Amino acid sequence: MGQVFDGILKRRSIRKYKNQEIPQDKLKKVLEAANWAPSNGNSQPWRFIVTKGEYVDKVCNVFYNWAKDYIPNAPYIPKEQVLGMLKYAENFGGAPVHIIVTHEIFEDEMKTKEALMAASAAIQNLCLAAWEEGLGTVWIGGYVLHAEDTREILQLSENQEIAGIIPIGYPDENPVPPERIDLNQKVEWLGF
Numbered sequence: 001m002g003q004v005f006d007g008i009l010k011r012r013s014i015r016k017y018k019n020q021e022i023p024q025d026k027l028k029k030v031l032e033a034a035n036w037a038p039s040n041g042n043s044q045p046w047r048f049i050v051t052k053g054e055y056v057d058k059v060c061n062v063f064y065n066w067a068k069d070y071i072p073n074a075p076y077i078p079k080e081q082v083l084g085m086l087k088y089a090e091n092f093g094g095a096p097v098h099i100i101v102t103h104e105i106f107e108d109e110m111k112t113k114e115a116l117m118a119a120s121a122a123i124q125n126l127c128l129a130a131w132e133e134g135l136g137t138v139w140i141g142g143y144v145l146h147a148e149d150t151r152e153i154l155q156l157s158e159n160q161e162i163a164g165i166i167p168i169g170y171p172d173e174n175p176v177p178p179e180r181i182d183l184n185q186k187v188e189w190l191g192f
């Protein structure tokens with residue numbers, strides 16, 4: 001099996017991290033992989049904000065303050081999962097570093113969509129490169145990305161939006177791979 005394919009299959013979303021520093025050269029390597037993602041017209045519309053310490057804590061607080069009311073009341077979350085999810089929501093499993101991937105916003109909606117697509121490709125590169133470095137990641141989406149408090153903490157400019165917050169660190173769990181829907185249900189072969 002090729003190394004890339006191996007990484008694609010074995011990368012998992014990690015939601016529990018060791019309390020262990022990440023050497024900066026490893027962070028630079030995963031950022032380098034992210035920066036080599038494809039983009040429309042090679043526009044490279046992403047930026048990476050790497051945070052630790054109080055910046056990590058503050059963004060976690062934005063999420064937790066929202067999640068502590070949302071999680072217990074979400075009808076689709078089984079009651080027996082609520083406590084575990086609230087624990088995770090406190091600090092995204094304790095990752096020491098976050099990499100926030102942003103993309104540019106344009107007046108042209110299609111350009112903005114393509115910028116998000118490119119930033120998403122960068123995130124996937126980042127997550128795979130992290131796996132190769134022995135690091136775990138999870139792609140955080142939803143409320144916390146768009147909260148005004150998050151934007152302020154990260155000092156985002158008006159023309160930047162967050163594509164993903166990526167907690168990163170040494171994994172302290174080895175999750176069972178969540179099942180994938182059978183490929184045959186996802187593929188249409190036309191003209192074969």
Ligand SMILES: Cc1cc2nc3c(=O)[nH]c(=O)nc-3n(C[C@H](O)[C@H](O)[C@H](O)COP(=O)(O)O)c2cc1C
Pocket residue numbers: 011012013014015138139140141142177178
């Ligand atoms: C756009 C996007 C948003 C996601 N948002 C969250 C999130 O907010 N919290 C979380 O724990 N995982 C989040 N995930 C991770 C998914 O839950 C995870 O990828 C999926 O369950 C499959 O598991 P795997 O990554 O281990 O293969 C997100 C993934 C993507 C691509």
